[in-house]
Amino acid sequence: MANAIVTVQGGVPALPTLLGQGPARIPTGGKIRPGIMVLTKRAAEVPQAKEIYKQGVADGHSFEQIERLLKEALPQLKSPLVPRNLPWFTVRAADFPNPEVARQIVDAYGEDRGQGRRLYRFPVVFPADHWQSVMPHEMAAWGTHEKRFWSQYSADGLTRHCMSHAPIPTDNTGRRTIRIFGGRKTMLREENGGVCDPESCPEYQARQCNLTGRFLFFIPGIRTINALELPTTSFYAMSNAIQRFQAIGHMRGGRISGFLGRARETFYLTKVLRDVPHIDETGRSVRVPQWIIELEAPIDVTALLRDGEDDEAAIMQASMAEQVLEGAASRAHAQSASAAVSDVQPSHAEEELPMRPGHPTLEQLLHRVEAMGVDRERFERYADGRWGRGWKINPHGRGRAWDEVERYANDAEGYADKIDCAVGALAGRD
Structure with a gap:
């Protein structure tokens, strides 16, 4: 997924350059995960797989590294790991360019609730005011080495397209590829006319294409120039977060970035156990308990509304002060004029300047x-x-x-x- 577009209030348009014309993007430098990866039932029956997994976890490897080691040693296991949801977030040193950042996060905001020190809840500050920028998401189908198909909205935001990589062009002989400047080109997927319709998409129905998203944020007290990210595939987590973003933005004049109030309140990310509706293989609607990422805003809402009043009051006070000064200057000018010109009638002084x-x-x-x-x-x-x-x-x-x-x-x-x-x-x- 490409980095999200940053919208900076009052910013100047991006100037064209050799590398293209476009707005700034939010760089990321670390990943907090919503859970862990564990061996599938089939992989857990293989002693060698259990040993590789156990050793990888002990060595602090990322789950991508562990899965790669499993596939190299046991190629018959196509997908040896599956995600497992937990009440806490996973913070591993291997997911950060600077492993010290992972330790700082757990030390600052971790809690021990009987299962060791874990990250259950932590404050976040978002770097942009558009929720689409701080919570980018898409439908995506991945191949072995790259993303095969993904969703992308049209410029007017009304049509959701299905995109794919364009074929690599060749020279007039057809035997040699042409060097591409600026990365691979993209195109509308030909098989479905470039329309993203999950109900009629064979990849989505085969669970190969899924909704993916991530939160992009900074954590107060954690010194890093790059934003951190929390990936999620939960429709409910992202839908609930949008409602929070819109509610807070409405009360803050469209702003969700930075601290939320003068007392430096912030959003919080945590997890809650909810019964989520689910359609099983037979078409029956059932409810399954799941730990869902929850975006909280534990703030005094009336304080947010008062902030706007304070701004307006400051404008009023400044305007009144200017009027007082202007009135004093006008009176002094009038007194000087009346002293110099004795035939000025009193009624003239009352006329509007x-x-x-x-x-x-x-x-x-x-x-x-x-x-x-x-x-x-x-x-x-x-x-x-x-x-x-x-x-x-x-x-x-x-x-x-x-x-x-x-x-x-x-x-x-x-x-x-x-x-x-x-x-x-x-x-x-x-």
């Missing part, structure tokens, strides 16, 4: 909007969604709104349509 460019009053702005044939309440709802609720009291916010109205001065009908579309979209989200 000329509007400074970019700093209209709210009434001036709304009057201009109404003159264009736009309802002021509808415009205010549009402006709240575009510039935030504090735009009215912030001179710079009113200035941005005034500049936009100026741009549409010769296209009042087009501006009204723009506002109607935006207000309609806001109503749909509400």
